[in-house]
Amino acid sequence: MENQWFTISVYSENSVGLLNRISGIFLKRHINIESLNVSKSEIEEVSKFTIVVYTTQDWVRKIVQQIEKQIEVIKAFYHTDDETIYQESALFKIASNLLFDERQIQNIIKESHAQIVTVARDFFVLAKTGRRFEIDEMYEKLEPFGILQFVRSGRITVSKAKMPITELLEEFHLNN
Amino acid sequence: METLKAEKKEKKTKKQLRISGAEAVIHCLLEEGVDLIFGYPGGAIMPVYDELYKFQDKLTHILTRHEQGATHSAQGYARISGRVGVAIATSGPGATNLVTGLADAQIDSTPMVCITGQVPRHLLGSDAFQETDIVGISTPVTKWNYQVTKAEEIPTVLAKAFYIAKSGRPGPVLIDITKNAQFDELDFSYEKCTGVRSYVPEPSPDVKEIEKAAELINNAKKPYIVWGQGVILGEAEKELQDLIEKTGIPAAWTIMGESAIDSDHPLNVGMVGMHGNYGPNVLTNECDLLLAIGMRFDDRVTGNLDTYAKQAKIVHFEIDPAEINKNVKVDVAVLGNAKETLKLLLPKVNKNSHDQWKAEFDKKYEEEFSTVIKNDLHPTKPGLTMGEVIEQINLASEQKAAIVTDVGQHQMVACRYAKFKQSKSNITSGGLGTMGFALPAAIGAKMGAPDREVVAVIGDGGYQMTIQELGVIFQHKLPVKIVVLNNDFLGMVRQWQQLFFEKRYASTELVNPDFVKIAEGYHIQSKRVSKREELQGAVEEMIRSKEPYFLEVVVEKEDNVFPMIPSGASVSDIRLK
Numbered sequence: 156m157e158n159q160w161f162t163i164s165v166y167s168e169n170s171v172g173l174l175n176r177i178s179g180i181f182l183k184r185h186i187n188i189e190s191l192n193v194s195k196s197e198i199e200e201v202s203k204f205t206i207v208v209y210t211t212q213d214w215v216r217k218i219v220q221q222i223e224k225q226i227e228v229i230k231a232f233y234h235t236d237d238e239t240i241y242q243e244s245a246l247f248k249i250a251s252n253l254l255f256d257e258r259q260i261q262n263i264i265k266e267s268h269a270q271i272v273t274v275a276r277d278f279f280v281l282a283k284t285g286r287r288f289e290i291d292e293m294y295e296k297l298e299p300f301g302i303l304q305f306v307r308s309g310r311i312t313v314s315k316a317k318m319p320i321t322e323l324l325e326e327f328h329l330n331n
Numbered sequence: 332m333e334t335l336k337a338e339k340k341e342k343k344t345k346k347q348l349r350i351s352g353a354e355a356v357i358h359c360l361l362e363e364g365v366d367l368i369f370g371y372p373g374g375a376i377m378p379v380y381d382e383l384y385k386f387q388d389k390l391t392h393i394l395t396r397h398e399q400g401a402t403h404s405a406q407g408y409a410r411i412s413g414r415v416g417v418a419i420a421t422s423g424p425g426a427t428n429l430v431t432g433l434a435d436a437q438i439d440s441t442p443m444v445c446i447t448g449q450v451p452r453h454l455l456g457s458d459a460f461q462e463t464d465i466v467g468i469s470t471p472v473t474k475w476n477y478q479v480t481k482a483e484e485i486p487t488v489l490a491k492a493f494y495i496a497k498s499g500r501p502g503p504v505l506i507d508i509t510k511n512a513q514f515d516e517l518d519f520s521y522e523k524c525t526g527v528r529s530y531v532p533e534p535s536p537d538v539k540e541i542e543k544a545a546e547l548i549n550n551a552k553k554p555y556i557v558w559g560q561g562v563i564l565g566e567a568e569k570e571l572q573d574l575i576e577k578t579g580i581p582a583a584w585t586i587m588g589e590s591a592i593d594s595d596h597p598l599n600v601g602m603v604g605m606h607g608n609y610g611p612n613v614l615t616n617e618c619d620l621l622l623a624i625g626m627r628f629d630d631r632v633t634g635n636l637d638t639y640a641k642q643a644k645i646v647h648f649e650i651d652p653a654e655i656n657k658n659v660k661v662d663v664a665v666l667g668n669a670k671e672t673l674k675l676l677l678p679k680v681n682k683n684s685h686d687q688w689k690a691e692f693d694k695k696y697e698e699e700f701s702t703v704i705k706n707d708l709h710p711t712k713p714g715l716t717m718g719e720v721i722e723q724i725n726l727a728s729e730q731k732a733a734i735v736t737d738v739g740q741h742q743m744v745a746c747r748y749a750k751f752k753q754s755k756s757n758i759t760s761g762g763l764g765t766m767g768f769a770l771p772a773a774i775g776a777k778m779g780a781p782d783r784e785v786v787a788v789i790g791d792g793g794y795q796m797t798i799q800e801l802g803v804i805f806q807h808k809l810p811v812k813i814v815v816l817n818n819d820f821l822g823m824v825r826q827w828q829q830l831f832f833e834k835r836y837a838s839t840e841l842v843n844p845d846f847v848k849i850a851e852g853y854h855i856q857s858k859r860v861s862k863r864e865e866l867q868g869a870v871e872e873m874i875r876s877k878e879p880y881f882l883e884v885v886v887e888k889e890d891n892v893f894p895m896i897p898s899g900a901s902v903s904d905i906r907l908k
Contacts (some may be wrong), residue, residue, distance in 0.1 A: 168529050172477075217657060223653070224653045226474065226495055227530075325414045327526065331526060
């Protein structure tokens with residue numbers, strides 16, 4: 156089986172230590188987490204982990220089974236890129252003088268649909284949201300002029316198919 | 332003035348319900364029906380011990396001689412009784428000493444709750460005296476763990492701990508309680524936990540899958556059952572026996588499943604795995620249907636997965652969805668508690684017999700008997716074998732004893748040759764292979780089933796890993812029978828060195844103390860035998876004794892355990908010599 160990109164979505168209770176438990180599952184199998192994002196979800200008091208891995212279907216299935224086994228995990232899913240809508244965000248901090256000295260930078264900003272978040276005397280900050288390759292492209296274009304700081308977020312994803320967490324929780328409340 | 336009075340009154344009645352966190356811990360244990368716990372005191376857990384002192388008429392605390400002993404005792408207690416074992420320790424080293432027992436209970440699915448003291452909340456993260464991040468350390472080896480920092484959390488958290496430890500696929504839970512939470516007061520009320528919204532203990536069985544399984548069973552020519560501890564944990568022994576008898580399917584067990592079905596049942600064909608029986612291993616690769624019931628295809632069972640039961644359809648009866656297709660790809664997965672799924676399956680299978688197929692197991696047994704078993708049980712050479720000692724225990728105890736084993740050659744021999752009539756009788760460290768398990772586990776087993784004969788069978792290596800627990804046997808005059816099979820070697824490692832490392836016996840030969848004298852030091856009746864003619868009498872005397880008894884049997888130094896599937900080989904390549 157070939158390696159490919161998978162996004163694992165984990166709906167869980169918001170409890171201290173769960174991140175440790177989940178990362179341990181990857182550690183044990185020597186599978187590198189390519190990106191990780193933890194946030195609130197569409198359901199009150201339910202957290203969502205979005206984890207990106209590059210591995211085989213067999214491994215991702217086993218990992219998801221192990222994640223789901225954790226007491227505080229409500230449900231875990233995995234999807235290929237085709238099955239999801241996904242984005243990443245990046246911030247670029249660049250010296251302000253370049254905005255005036257290097258005309259090309261303004262074109263890059265326009266072409267890549269980046270936003271200027273702030274402009275200060277010494278630096279300005281660009282924000283770019285999109286696919287990884289779009290951010291990489293913008294990085295490559297800006298890099299020759301000098302980037303003071305760069306940071307990129309973990310991938311965030313929504314699946315095309317339903318992830319029926321609310322139903323699961325309702326079912327539990329009906330039975331208990 | 333009136334309101335002030337009322338407030339005062341309310342405060343007064345409330346005060347009666349207010350207890351310390353430490354006292355709440357005891358009440359929670361009592362609410363869960365716990366009357367016996369194992370542990371070791373220390374600074375950060377002292378408030379709880381102070382309450383134990385006050386409640387000693389209701390809750391017995393056994394002071395083990397090491398915290399590891401407390402976990403294994405709690406495990407032995409749980410394994411023989413089916414109840415949750417409880418161990419308690421202080422912070423820091425007390426807590427880290429629990430880790431081996433937690434890992435053992437995790438891999439062998441043993442219900443256990445460990446309670447540890449922790450430094451006060453305001454000192455957390457400050458590298459305080461005896462502070463250690465036990466929640467972080469124990470995460471990979473617990474089913475669930477939690478740090479309590481407020482007294483009022485204690486009832487709900489402990490209720491959840493017991494529920495999680497016991498329900499579904501059981502496992503160990505660790506609750507770490509900061510010292511301030513033990514001292515602070517709370518309004519106590521207890522409600523048993525009946526569900527956790529993010530946790531499904533048992534998947535509900537899918538009738539369609541059960542029908543598929545029944546169809547495969549009804550059409551199979553050479554069906555074969557391998558059951559594991561899931562049958563014992565799910566108390567599905569009767570359902571399994573009914574299935575075997577109705578369908579006439581030969582059935583073998585993993586080491587953790589032993590004793591679920593009478594050893595002498597005609598369709599019980601023996602043990603699978605690395606040192607299991609010949610037929611059950613070889614015929615795994617000849618059956619046309621493999622029914623795996625409450626077992627998890629451990630590598631010691633399957634050998635090389637690429638050549639494991641490839642010709643067969645495989646049906647997996649399993650409570651834990653994470654086990655499905657983990658090691659072996661299966662054709663049908665029946666999720667759920669074994670008792671429930673087997674009950675649903677039973678009316679759907681046809682009455683049948685497979686005499687010809689069963690005869691193949693008998694034939695293989697004959698081969699194994701003449702090459703291996705005969706020499707193990709009825710040796711003609713002068714040195715004593717481990718096998719004949721087990722045979723004498725079978726005879727003297729009329730197959731009624733619970734046998735608690737450690738890890739290594741003696742364990743494999745005991746599991747191969749011990750005979751049982753009752754379930755929950757084989758207590759061993761199967762998954763983790765923890766040397767030092769047997770002595771404390773036997774203590775827990777005897778306390779969990781005081782009416783049963785409990786015989787610990789231990790090697791001379793493992794015995795010395797937890798030998799200090801003799802102190803518990805002595806202090807409580809606990810009639811545990813201890814058999815040390817002494818070959819002055821770490822026998823299993825030595826066997827591998829002989830077979831795979833050209834007899835380079837690196838650090839496996841032991842210079843042992845006088846074990847009889849050590850037992851005498853604890854005032855435990857003891858004897859050493861080294862001759863065949865002394866063996867039967869000594870074992871009988873030991874079994875007859877109403878007191879603790881230590882028997883050292885000097886066995887042949889360099890015997891090997893066969894059959895054996897060399898590591899990485901196929902089950903069908905099992906060696907008889």
